[in-house]
Amino acid sequence: MKSSVTSSKNNQKRIKLLYLAGALFFIAAAFSGICLGSTRLTIAELSEAFAKGFETPAGRIFLYVRLPRTAACLVCGGALAVSGAVIQCVLANRLASPSVIGVNAGAGLAVTLCTAFGIYGGFRLSAAAFIGAFLAVLCVSLASRGLGASRGTVILLGVALNSFLNAISDAIVTLIPEVGVMSSDFRVGEFSSVTYKKLIPAAVIVILSLAVLATLTSELDVLTLGEESASGLGMNTRAARIVFLLIASLLAGSAVSVAGLLSFVGLIVPHAVRRVSGSRSSGLIGLCALFGGGFVCLCDTAARTLFAPYEVPVGIIMAFLGAPFFVFILAKGKGGHSDA
Amino acid sequence: MxxxxxxxxxxxxxxxxxxxxxxxxxxxxxxxxxxxxxxxxxxxxxxxxxxxxxxxxxxxxGSDLSALSRRETARRIAYLPQGRSVPDMTVGQLVLHGRFPHLSYPRRYREADRRIAAEAMERMGMLGYADRPLASLSGGMKQNAYIAMALAQDAxxxxxxxxxxxxxxxxxxxxxxxxxxxxxxxxxxxxxxxxxxxxxxxxxxxxxxxxxxxxxxxxxxxxxxxxxxxxxxxxxxxxxxxxxxxxxxxxxx
Missing domain, CATH: 3.40.50.300 (P-loop containing nucleotide triphosphate hydrolases)
Structure with a gap:
């Protein structure tokens, strides 16, 4: 019995170290996002800006350009990574992510409709994105349960829904050319048009959703045992699924309302984190938030600086970095197992 | 009865x-x-x-189950279904989930729960496998792990x-x-x-x-x-x- 207790403590120690590494990565990414860009901001300039109430040129760059953009990267990256981890647990499918099964597309369609009606930010935009995301994930979940779909079929259902929702968005943009939101930048995801008006409601929703989710990690773990085993342990699995899909939709919808259709982060970050932390939700959720936010922030910094004075949408950088990295972690883990 | x-x-x-x-x-x-x-x-x-x-x-x-909540029922009756997926977790984590019906929101496993789970694993001869991923076990060992979970449920x-x-x-x-x-x-x-x-x-x-x-x-x-x-x-x-x-x-x- 002593060995079991010791190994449990070792696991806890490992998760704590991973949290420390994640926090350092998150802070370093935030720092690079603030300081690097077409104009470099030094510590001295930032200190002076703080002292003078942001009335210096560096202060204005910090307050009106770098801060909202960096915060948006951290919030949206963390939100999408956690949303992906939750959806993967609920659908019992590692290939599921907000961009694959139509959740982002649902949110994107809602944002397009909002823009067509002249809503460009605020809680109404975030709420609409959430509703679009939730309806999409609910469609996939209900259809897969109704059809008794296998894990592979769930993904195919999601891909079909994704195409369908994007086609509706395309039709709206074609018929109402003033709806510029579905530009190519929005499609691949970008942060150049972030405003506090868009960011603050989304950030509030993301933080509240993460706080609620942090209290439900045991439920998320039990749900992965399967419907009947979880029911046998006294869980109301139907209600639990709906709650988790609501939270995942709030996270993904908020991120899409700010950053557009960012892909990859909701798929690769949960995979990469699981490789090192195991599948236990108490570690997985927090680490996904830290590494997801940091990853998107670093990619955005690279998108702004690599081809300066030109800027490429962050989604392109993420795909360039993310795809090889994804193949690398899959190849490295071949023959092994993902839990420890 | x-x-x-x-x-x-x-x-x-x-x-x-x-x-x-x-x-x-x-x-x-x-x-x-x-x-x-x-x-x-x-x-x-x-x-x-x-x-x-x-x-x-x-x-x-003597207690009518229809008057009990799902959790109260699970504290009295453990159920191991036939078609079980193999979740991505260790034996120790699985067995600990047997304590789930005994916790209230926000459900955090306590030291007493870990002790009961360890006792259940010991009874089923699974204590030495606590850190092994469930997927790496044979069918018989997996069954023992699930029974240990049912024992931890203390029903x-x-x-x-x-x-x-x-x-x-x-x-x-x-x-x-x-x-x-x-x-x-x-x-x-x-x-x-x-x-x-x-x-x-x-x-x-x-x-x-x-x-x-x-x-x-x-x-x-x-x-x-x-x-x-x-x-x-x-x-x-x-x-x-x-x-x-x-x-x-x-x-x-």
Whole structure:
């Protein structure tokens, strides 16, 4: 019995170290996002800006350009990574992510409709994105349960829904050319048009959703045992699924309302984190938030600086970095197992 | 005693169980047998509330289960379904989830829960495998891990749906000895079994389900000698008095 207790403590120690590494990565990414860009901001300039109430040129760059953009990267990256981890647990499918099964597309369609009606930010935009995301994930979940779909079929259902929702968005943009939101930048995801008006409601929703989710990690773990085993342990699995899909939709919808259709982060970050932390939700959720936010922030910094004075949408950088990295972690883990 | 009184239950457009009345005592291993599609698995699901009951009532030590919440039911009755996915977690994590019904929101496992889970693993000989991923274990070991989870659940009754499926004969015998031991230790063990000689040789009581009805319940010898086995299964079961064991009487080839 002593060995079991010791190994449990070792696991806890490992998760704590991973949290420390994640926090350092998150802070370093935030720092690079603030300081690097077409104009470099030094510590001295930032200190002076703080002292003078942001009335210096560096202060204005910090307050009106770098801060909202960096915060948006951290919030949206963390939100999408956690949303992906939750959806993967609920659908019992590692290939599921907000961009694959139509959740982002649902949110994107809602944002397009909002823009067509002249809503460009605020809680109404975030709420609409959430509703679009939730309806999409609910469609996939209900259809897969109704059809008794296998894990592979769930993904195919999601891909079909994704195409369908994007086609509706395309039709709206074609018929109402003033709806510029579905530009190519929005499609691949970008942060150049972030405003506090868009960011603050989304950030509030993301933080509240993460706080609620942090209290439900045991439920998320039990749900992965399967419907009947979880029911046998006294869980109301139907209600639990709906709650988790609501939270995942709030996270993904908020991120899409700010950053557009960012892909990859909701798929690769949960995979990469699981490789090192195991599948236990108490570690997985927090680490996904830290590494997801940091990853998107670093990619955005690279998108702004690599081809300066030109800027490429962050989604392109993420795909360039993310795809090889994804193949690398899959190849490295071949023959092994993902839990420890 | 787990008492089923006139239970009817089924799925959306199909009633499977019709007025089933059975008693499952504590300290006994009861084998639930029946042909494919007779309603054995549905019976277990109806007991734990996975399938809603259309009529009748179930009493667990005198308490009506319909008056209890899912968590309260899970604290009294552990249920191990047949078709289980293999979750991406270690044996230790799985067994700890047996404590889930004993926690209230926000559910955080306490030191006492970890101790109970470790005791359950020790009892099932799984303590040395606590850090092993479930996916890396053999079928028999996985079954032991799930039974350890049920033990950690600390319920008076344990329901198992075809626990010997996919196990080789050596693991089947090992599992039946384990279930026998749990019953001897005071638990009410109810197992749906397909292998009749195995079920009759190890159980204290045998309940026969046919067409959604409980057609007979009694000691293995009573059920064997009643002739109901040949009517329900179209096969002959014989009792070898010298060896005290049951076996099929195979027709000449």
């Amino acid at each position: 787990l008492e089923l009184e006139n239970i009817s239950a089924g799925y959306k457009n199909k009633r499977v169980l019709e007025g089933v009345s059975l008693n499952f005592p504590k300290g006994k291993l009861t084998a639930v047998i029946g042909a494919n599609g007779s309603g054995k698995s549905t019976l277990l699901k109806a007991i734990v509330g996975i399938i809603p009951r259309e009529s009748g009532r179930i009493l667990a030590d 008076e009754y344990i329901l198992l749906d075809e626990p010997t499926t996919y196990l080789d004969i050596s693991h089947q015998l090992g599992l039946m000895r384990t279930l026998r031991g749990l019953a001897d230790g005071g638990k009410g063990v109810i197992a749906v079994l397909h292998d009749l000689p195995l079920a009759f040789s190890y159980s204290d009581l045998t309940a026969v389900i046919d067409g959604g009805r409980a057609v007979m319940s009694g000691s293995p010898l009573e059920v064997c000698r009643s002739g109901i086995i040949s009517r329900v299964f179209g096969a002959e079961l014989v009792y070898d008095e010298a060896r005290g064991q049951f076996g099929y009487a195979y027709p000449p080839v």
